[in-house]
Amino acid sequence: SVPGLVFAGTTEGFWRSERGGDADSWMVTTSRQLEINSITVHPSRPETIYIGTNNYGVMVSYDSGKTFLPTNGGYSGRFANTIVADREMPNRIYAATINTATGGGFLFASNDNGQTWRPSMRKMPSRLITYSILQDTLNPDVIYLGTNLGIYRSVDRGASWAPVWAGSSAGTDPIKKAAVTRGKKTSRSTTSSRQPQRVVASRKPDDTVRRVQVALNRAGYNVGAPDGKPGTQTLVALKRFQADRSLPMTGKFDQITLAALGVSKGDGSSAAEEQAAASLIITDAINALVQTIDVSSGKASFLAATNTGLYRSLDPTKGWQKLPYGLSIDPRTTSISTSLKQPEVIWAGTAASGVIVSRDGGQTWRQLNDIPTDAPVNTVVQDSQRPGYIYVGTKQAFYSSHDDGANWSRRGGNLPFGDFTSILINPRNVDEIFVGNAYQNGEIGGGVYRTVNAGKTWARIDLKEHRLASQRIWSLAFDSLDQNTLFVGSHSAGVYVVPRRSESISAGRR
Incomplete structure (x- = not known):
């Protein structure tokens, strides 16, 4: 709509020409790290340009593409891989994203239930990627992050961060x-x-x-x-x-x-x-973090799943103890689950040994025969109220057991095959469970599924007319005070706030 003005979106930024695209007339007006997926010019205000990026969400220019600003209410990351709601502060949410362009990630916090977001990355290295978020059960101001660079800790609810070993008197x-x-x-x-x-x-x-x-x-x-x-x-x-x-x-x-x-x-x-x-520190990637009770001492303890095995600590600032599986079990641990009602029972998912279980606080381990070993385990979730109910999501299928792992059901009713990355149990109605599917091939796959009978039958709840923009789902979380609000972390469209109105849901604000 402006004579001679041409735009081009590339994998190395947004380019602009004022001379009809002549070879020597192009200038890049964004960082070359930006991958531009789409460009839209406002129909009545041609000086307003919107670009959709691979890692920084939607950005807007009000000067015909000379400069750009982020939108999304402050939420710039798109690949949302983990979400946690603050258990005491209403409307406060933490979300971690992965930036595939820079090799690092972002951590955001929202104080208005996801309407707006602020970065929560003070004193974090730029290459840090968060895989797990854990709020301390004894002190809610303390938050732990399982990252690609080990464990980070905040003692001020996310205002600042430091490696967990930095608080150890046994350090430097x-x-x-x-x-x-x-x-x-x-x-x-x-x-x-x-x-x-x-x-x-x-x-x-x-x-x-x-x-x-x-x-x-x-x-x-x-x-x-x-x-x-x-x-x-x-x-x-x-x-x-x-x-x-x-x-x-x-x-x-x-x-x-x-x-x-x-x-x-x-x-x-x-x-x-x-x-x-x-064992003072763990510098390997931390795939999962959970807080439980140490059987021998009765004290609160932590479990960390890494690519070199499972570790336990009574105080993460003072060191970790490795819980060896044995030579026949793959040490690459992807997920952990335990229950305060049965802290001696620990379930762990692995990359190539399926699901393993310890019934003596991690001293000995047994590999389950009913969970295939040819697909990595994404997540293992134990019902906190009914410890005998266990749910497993792998790269290929979903499995459930209602008898403490003695027998397993695959898929459960009409749940399709898929890459099941997240399992969410409603704490007020444990028969209601949500799962997220990250596998998508065209119009097939992806989405959020719901069961109201503990996994016997399933229904997809992001119906076609209300389909989420990104259907590859990586994380799910409830509002800590209102289970009628669901947070959905997607592969390329950030976090959706989903109000549950009935058996089907539609996407709310992001």
Whole structure:
């Protein structure tokens, strides 16, 4: 509608030409990280341009495409992979998204039930992706995130974040104190005192350096042949490792870094001390986090599912204990579920061993024969009121058991095959369950399904006339105070707030 003005949306941003698209007339007016899926010009205000992006939602320009601003009420991410409602603050919602363009993610908080959103990412590294959100049952101000860089914690309800180990007194403080103490002891003589100390300690630090070099090589940070000498190549790789894992950038072999590498200090520490150091932090991706009761102590405890196995902690700031499955079970843990009524029973989903269960608090494990191992398990959910009712979503199908796992039903009535990523049980009516399907092929698949008889029969509730814009569903959550409001996290259309009016639902505001 403006003579000579041409727009182009590309995988490297929004481009604009004022000379009819001549080869030397194009300028990019957004970040090249933006992938532009669509362009719309307002029919009566041609200076207003809307663009649909792959990772930043809908953006708008009021100056004919020269500059753009985000819309969506502050919610810029589109791939919403987990949603949690604050259990005490009405209308407060947390949602995490994945940004496929930058390799990181976003965390948002809403105080008005999803109408508007604000980023909640203060002090977070840009590459952080959140896979799990857990609000502490004892202190609701404390929120834990399971991420690709380990566990992060907020003590102010999401206002700021830090790695969970940053709150541990066993972190860097003892190392700093030890260094100061050594400095004081050797300050009287700059030559005679330092040289003997280096000679006496030379063998053990070299051995530690050598094992660090082995660990760095194993982690993909090439330092060449391990020789026990902290040369430039080793120190550069060490700093890269610290940066990639969001560890303190000390460039030294400190306790936090050694723990992240799984290396003991080699200074004569006891086996117990070395184990404590090795389990101080988890830098592997955290696929799921749950809070439960430790059977032996009766105290609140945490379980973390990672690609290297399942870990337990009474205090995440002080360290973790691995719960080994045994050699025959795939350690890649995708989901965990347990019940306060039966805390000794732990259900876990794996990538290649189906579902496993422990009935003695994680000491021994058994693999279920009725859940196939050829499809990764997305989620395992145990009914909190009826612990014998267990539901499993895999990359291929949905399974349910009403007798504590003795017998299993596949699909349940008319539920189709699919990629079932989320299972939501209504706490006020446990026979009512919702599942989200992330598999979609054209008009087939995807959607939200509902059962009112604990999984015996199902009905799709996003009917064709009210179909969600993105039908690949990754996460589901209830309003913590009103189960008539459902939050639906989609693959490419953000979070939908869905008021439940009857047996079918239609999309509300985003």
